[in-house]
Amino acid sequence: DVKVTQSSRYLVKRTGEKVFLECVQDMDHENMFWYRQDPGLGLRLIYFSYDVKMKEKGDIPEGYSVSREKKERFSLILESASTNQTSMYLCASSPGARSYTFGSGTRLTVV
Amino acid sequence: QKEVEQDPGPLSVPEGAIVSLNCTYSNSAFQYFMWYRQYSRKGPELLMYTYSSGNKEDGRFTAQVDKSSKYISLFIRDSQPSDSATYLCAMSAGIGTNAGKSTFGDGTTLTVKP
Numbered sequence: 001d002v003k004v005t006q007s008s009r010y011l012v013k014r015t016g017e018k019v020f021l022e023c024v025q026d027m028d029h030e031n032m033f034w035y036r037q038d039p040g041l042g043l044r045l046i047y048f049s050y051d052v053k054m055k056e057k058g059d060i061p062e063g064y065s066v067s068r069e070k071k072e073r074f075s076l077i078l079e080s081a082s083t084n085q086t087s088m089y090l091c092a093s094s095p096g097a098r099s100y101t102f103g104s105g106t107r108l109t110v111v
Numbered sequence: 112q113k114e115v116e117q118d119p120g121p122l123s124v125p126e127g128a129i130v131s132l133n134c135t136y137s138n139s140a141f142q143y144f145m146w147y148r149q150y151s152r153k154g155p156e157l158l159m160y161t162y163s164s165g166n167k168e169d170g171r172f173t174a175q176v177d178k179s180s181k182y183i184s185l186f187i188r189d190s191q192p193s194d195s196a197t198y199l200c201a202m203s204a205g206i207g208t209n210a211g212k213s214t215f216g217d218g219t220t221l222t223v224k225p
Binding site for chain 1: 143147154162201211212215216217
């Protein structure tokens with residue numbers, strides 16, 4: 001089974017901190033994605049990557065950046081955390097168009 | 112207007128009922144149609160996918176795609192309390208730029224009562 005592992009289930013950070021969310025997949029998938037999920041707003045795409053060192057902005061990239069130095073790892077960076085970035089963050093990977101495998105999510109609280 | 116609209120719910124049904132979950136879409140380039148199930152505090156997991164129009168059955172679950180109407184459905188027969196979850200539809204074009212990127216509905220929360 002494909003596994004997507006997110007490094008933390010729960011995180012509490014202070015306003016202004018630089019925050020790193022790590023995601024690792026073990027099935028050699030080309031595509032990786034970062035979403036945030038908020039009640040009433042569904043899944044919103046932050047960034048995605050089709051290949052190593054490549055990244056594309058999603059629908060809500062402001063305040064975030066990403067890094068993909070190796071194929072299996074896709075990191076989301078909050079440059080200066082703010083309270084409106086409190087959310088559930090979901091990483092996903094896929095080999096193509098038809099199926100994503102999601103991680104279990106990181107619930108981030110910024111205080 | 113969103114590219115994918117999903118019936119918002121929430122839905123509450125008695126055990127054993129037939130459940131219908133529905134999405135409409137506007138992008139005629141979509142070729143792959145997926146349903147994901149998300150339990151509370153977990154990531155979504157792929158339930159089924161369908162390519163182009165038609166039906167696909169997997170146990171108690173049936174996915175239907177009507178591309179002429181831009182309408183997809185997921186039917187759950189003999190619903191069980193363990194089916195209680197949020198269901199997300201998703202779609203992708205599969206070709207061209209952003210071929211691997213899916214567009215998701217907002218989800219419908221289903222509760223099946225014993």
